[in-house]
Amino acid sequence: MAARVPVSRLALLGAPGSGKGTMAHKIRLHFGITSVASGELLRDHIYRRTEIGHRARSYIVAGRLVPDDFITHLVMRELQQRGDDGWVLDGFPRTLPQAHALECERVRLDAVLCLDVPADTIRQRLSSRWIHARSGRVYNTHFNPPRNAGRDDVTGEPLVQRLDDRPDAVVARLREYRERTQPLVTHFASRGLLHTFAGTETNKVWPEIHAFISSHVRSLG
Ligand SMILES: Nc1nc2c(ncn2[C@@H]2O[C@H](COP(=O)(O)OP(=O)(O)O)[C@@H](O)[C@H]2O)c(=O)[nH]1
């Protein structure tokens, strides 16, 4: 059974393809803490063809970050719905203004887990990532392939590649990461919240993250 941590508020920081979503999934399975994934929120809006999705699409396809106030509003609304529960933020904050917005709203973070993965590994992973568009389930032809090639395990529906996993969009996303997200490393380190986990294989990094959450995460229970 999952070991439950009563209250914990974590953020996953890392380049595109560093394994944030994969780790968030493992944290939910092992600790019962669910994630708020900013990219998934946006893709869901695009899939449902909402006005928000319409605004976000051109940024995402070009590999650019969507405007700060736009994504902050979306994530804050989601967090308000969660009330006092713990959560893992996957992909937010991604810029200094987003981190400042969390502080302004007095949203407490217990720890920021930074995934440090080399760019070559990231390019390989993203070229072999496939998703089920409706649910957001993520596969990889090498790491966690679907049971039937090209088909979602649960629905049997076809898998697709993300438009922003094309090589030119990946170059743009890695540039956005270096220029706008990496400054958060210093920001969170200065607040004593940063914990970095380096490696090229999720299954080797996960035991370190598991041990960290088991021993460090604040509990109000
Ligand atoms: N080969 C390989 N692929 C992995 C590993 N960990 C995660 N992946 C895959 O790499 C891709 C990116 O991981 P994901 O969790 O989506 O990264 P995110 O973009 O940071 O959320 C997905 O297709 C994962 O299934 C690993 O250790 N090895």
Ligand SMILES: Nc1ncnc2c1ncn2[C@@H]1O[C@H](COP(=O)(O)OP(=O)(O)O)[C@@H](O)[C@H]1O
């Ligand atoms: N916090 C954020 N700030 C700005 N744009 C975001 C944010 N989160 C997600 N996005 C947009 O959604 C895209 C996909 O995000 P995500 O699913 O987290 O992908 P990945 O971590 O694989 O790059 C980003 O490239 C960006 O366009």
